[in-house]
Amino acid sequence: MHVAVLVFPGSNCDVDCYKAVEQTMEQPVSYVWHDKDDLTAYDGIIIPGGFSYGDYLRSGSIARFAPVMSALVKAAEEGKWILGICNGFQILLEAGLLPGAMLKNENLKFQCFQSTLTVENNQTVFTSDYEHQEKITIPIAHGEGNYYCDPQTLAQLEQHNQIVFRYADHNPNGSVDHIAGICNKQGNVLGMMPHPERAIHDWLGSADGRRMFTSILKAWREHHDTVINS
Amino acid sequence: MINARVYVTIKQSVLDPQGNAVQNSLHSMGFKEVEKVRVGKFLEIKLDTVDRQEAEKRVRDMCEQLLANTVIEDYRFELEGL
Numbered sequence: 579m580h581v582a583v584l585v586f587p588g589s590n591c592d593v594d595c596y597k598a599v600e601q602t603m604e605q606p607v608s609y610v611w612h613d614k615d616d617l618t619a620y621d622g623i624i625i626p627g628g629f630s631y632g633d634y635l636r637s638g639s640i641a642r643f644a645p646v647m648s649a650l651v652k653a654a655e656e657g658k659w660i661l662g663i664c665n666g667f668q669i670l671l672e673a674g675l676l677p678g679a680m681l682k683n684e685n686l687k688f689q690c691f692q693s694t695l696t697v698e699n700n701q702t703v704f705t706s707d708y709e710h711q712e713k714i715t716i717p718i719a720h721g722e723g724n725y726y727c728d729p730q731t732l733a734q735l736e737q738h739n740q741i742v743f744r745y746a747d748h749n750p751n752g753s754v755d756h757i758a759g760i761c762n763k764q765g766n767v768l769g770m771m772p773h774p775e776r777a778i779h780d781w782l783g784s785a786d787g788r789r790m791f792t793s794i795l796k797a798w799r800e801h802h803d804t805v806i807n808s
Numbered sequence: 809m810i811n812a813r814v815y816v817t818i819k820q821s822v823l824d825p826q827g828n829a830v831q832n833s834l835h836s837m838g839f840k841e842v843e844k845v846r847v848g849k850f851l852e853i854k855l856d857t858v859d860r861q862e863a864e865k866r867v868r869d870m871c872e873q874l875l876a877n878t879v880i881e882d883y884r885f886e887l888e889g890l
Contacts, residue, residue, distance in 0.1 A: 635849075636877055643874070672877065679879035681818075682825050726822060726880055752823070 579605045579798040582620035584650070584666075586612045586630035586641050591663065591775060595626045598775035602791035612644040622659045622794055623650060625666030627719070627773060637680055637722050638668035647673055659703055659794060660767045664720055667759070667769030676762055676769045677735070678727035684752025688721040692783060693772055694746040695758050699739050702761055703797035704768045707789035713746050714786035716772035718758075723771040725753035725760075738763050743770055810855045810863045814885040816876045817848035851875060863887055 581603070583595045592609060599607040610617065612630075617623060630641035641647070647669075654660055654675050662670040670676045683689055692715050697708040708714065727735070732754060735741050743759035751771070759770030774787030818824040824846050831845040853870070855863050867885050876883040 635874070639874060639877065679877050681822065681880060684823070684825050686825050686829055724825070728821075728879075752825070 579603070579621045579795060579802075580619060581605060581607045581622045581624060582610045582617060583607060583624045583626055584612065584646055585609050585626070586628070586644060586669075588630045588632055589626050589628035589665070591627035591665075591773065594773070594775045595624045595663070598778050598787070598791060599624070602778055602788045603795045605795065610646060612641070612646045615645045615649050617646070617649040617653045617658075620653075620658070621798060622661070623653060625650075625660070625662040625669055626775075627664030627666060630665055630669065633665075633722075636668075636672065637665060638670075638672040641665075641669045642673040651675065654762075654767050657764065657766050659797070661704060661790075661794070662767075662769040663773055663775065664723075664771055667771055668722065670767060670769040675767050676760055677731050678725055678754075678760070680722050681724040681726050681752075682722050683720070683724050683750070688719075689723070689750040690719040691717065691750075693718045693748070693750060693758070695743045695772060696746045697742070698744055699742045699761070701739070702742060702765050702768065702793075704761070704790055704793055705742060706796060707793040715784040716774055716777045716787055717783065718750055718772045719776075720751070720771055723751040723753065725751075725757045725771070727754055735760060742768060743772070809889055810857055810860065811888040812851075812853040812855060812863065812867045812885050813888065814851040814853060814867065814871060814875055814883060815848060816851070816871075816881050816883045817846050819880055819882050822880050848881075860887060 585592045697712045700708045744756040749756045761768040774790040777784040777787030826847040827845045834842045871883040
């Protein structure tokens, strides 16, 4: 499995994501600069956190017009697995690959600490190594993680089981329905504010993020075997 | 030359944490008559065109595609010149 980590001017979690893929999946991983317009070589794509284009205007609003984003939309349509973390989640929202939008944290503070999440959906390619309703510890670090969508969209998210993570006991940003991460209806695009790539070793404070990466690899191997045997 | 003045604000139905913070501050300063504050963005755009109708269409497209996120924000604009 070949994984791409997209890099925009202002991305700052790209190295963490790259290392996380190396150390958890042990698969080939490449940085892909924002001006590339072809992602056909990759099976999975990670959009890392940071402050792409300085977060000017709105978080992710300028990044969504980068050349690599057309290739990303195409990859999403082809069913490739796309994981957007923090600023990556904001970019996916701005690009319309996930529904809703991000507002400033309710208390206007940059929130940076370990958060406890509930795994609401362990049926996705990103979360199958977790138990349903398992509580996991993954750090957050954001000033604009207050996920918003209108009531109709929220009902649709619920109906199609698209809410993947919720904040378990303390909602750090005021997000609708305590949402921390959602996926698209097809389940191949996931966006989340917490940083699983910062939770891959016990000495980092938690190793609970590892299983996101191992879930993806497991799904890829299962998919690959099916293709070979069919 | 046409100048566009674009205003982008958080929708009335959406919580505006910045607006609330400013409102609370004004209240604590004694401006008790303040009922509501909404914080938004103001953009001035100079357009190299003389066609007002075309300018209106183009600025609307700019707002829809980039300047506002219509999931959470409203926009309005004025054109000046010619």
